[in-house]
Amino acid sequence: MYRKRNIVPIARGGTTTSTETTAGPAAGPASGARPKRADARQNVAALVQAAKVVFTESGVDAPVRAIAERAGVGVGTLYRHFPLRSDLISAVFRHEIDECVAAAGELEASHPPGEALDLWTMRYTEFVATKRGLATALHSGDPAYEPLRDYFATHLAPTLDRLLRAATQSGEVHQHVEAADFLSAVANLCHGSGAERMVGLLLLGLRHDGAPGTTRA
Amino acid sequence: MYRKRNIVPIARGGTTTSTETTAGPAAGPASGARPKRADARQNVAALVQAAKVVFTESGVDAPVRAIAERAGVGVGTLYRHFPLRSDLISAVFRHEIDECVAAAGELEASHPPGEALDLWTMRYTEFVATKRGLATALHSGDPAYEPLRDYFATHLAPTLDRLLRAATQSGEVHQHVEAADFLSAVANLCHGSGAERMVGLLLLGLRHDGAPGTTRA
DNA sequence: CAGTAATCGGAACATCGTTCCGCTCACATG
C-alpha cells in the first residue's frame, strides 16, 4: 500500500507553520521551481519532529529506521529529504544554535567582556551536553556530518571569536585560542564526567598571564 | 578445512615469549586448570600482533574480521580469546599504558612537582592522540569497553592523582580536580584540532588561584 | 596410540546505513 491519506490540508504559501522554519533543504518559493507538494512538507515536518524526539531519547546516533518509523514514513522518504544525516540534525538543532548565537549579543550588552565570555561558554556547554552524541558526530570525520561542522564554523565560531577578542582587549583574557578549536574542545569535554568543571578550568586557563607549559613566573 | 599446521613449537612453561606479557585473558599456570593449548597461545599472540597493526592503520574501531583475517584465524577464534573488544585493546596497549605509569615515577624524581605534572600530561596526551578512536571508545558508554575504562581508572588515575597532590602541595596548582575527570578530559581533547594547545590551557587553568567562573580578583 | 576435550573456522543471524524502483496520488490544467 501507499499511505492512508489522513492528511490535513495546509494553508498554501502565505502563512508559514512553525515547522517550516526548521525544514532542512528548503525549496524557498524564491527559487523558480515548483513549490514542494503539501504532503512532502508534511512529511518533512513529521521527520524533524520525530528526529527531535528520537535524538533526545537515544542520541543523534539513533538508527535511521527508528526515526522514519516514528514519523510514519519509509526510509526512502527520509533519505529523499535528508540525504545526509547531518541535514536532519541541522534541521532539528538549527533553531537552538541560532538562539545560542543570539544569546551572545545579549550577554555582551549586559555584562563585562570576561563575564560574557564565561556565561556564553556555559550556555554553549549546556546546549552541547544535552545532545548526546553530537560532539562525537562533529568530530567523527565522517563526511556525512560535514554540513553540520560547517554550520558550527559559520555561526558559532565568529560569535565566540568576538567574545574572545573583547575579553582580551579588556585585559581579562591573556591567552590566545582559535575560536573553532575552543568550540570543539568544549564540545569534546561534554562527553565525560565533570564536564562543567573542565570547561571552567579551560576558561581559567585563558586568564593565565604566563607562558603556556611553564610554571607561573 | 581446519588449519594448516605450520605451527612452530613453543617452549612449554619456563621461558616466556614476549607476547605472553601482552596476552589478555591470561590463564596463569598458577590457576589449577590445565594450561592453554600451544596453538591457542599462538593464536592469541597472532591476534594481538594483528590487532596492533590494524589499530594503527585504521583505529581501534577497525572491523573485527579485518583483525581475524590478518591474524589468519576465524572470527570465532578471536571472540573465544577476546569476548570484549576492549580485551583486545587492553592486550595491545597494556604495555604502553604501563610505560606511561612508569614514566610518572621518573618525572617525579627528576623534576619539580608542577613541571612533572605538565610533562607527564603531555606524555599521556601523546599516547592517547596516536591511538585513533581510543578516546571515543573510552567514552562511548558501550559496555564492551568497560574493562578498558577500568584499566585506565586503576592504573592511570592513581598516578595522576599523586602528581596532582604533589603539585598542589608545592603551591603550583591551586585548583582541585578529580584525576579520573582530568584524564578523561585530556583524552577527549585529543579528538579535535589544537589538542596540545587545549591541554595546555587546562594545565594553565589548574594554576589559577581565583575562584572558578569569576573574573580574576 | 587412543580418547577426550579444548579449540578452530566460518556459516548464520541480527542490525544498520544506503540505494533503487515500481506504484501513487497531489496538483496544474483545460
Added chain:
DNA sequence: CATGTGAGCGGAACGATGTTCCGATTACTG
C-alpha cells in the same frame, strides 16, 4: 470536475559489521 504527469512514497534489497553457534579437528594426557 476530469485528467495527465511527475514529484514523492514505501520498503525490498544490498553490503558492511558485530556476535553467536556448532560440527569438525587436533593437541595433549594417560
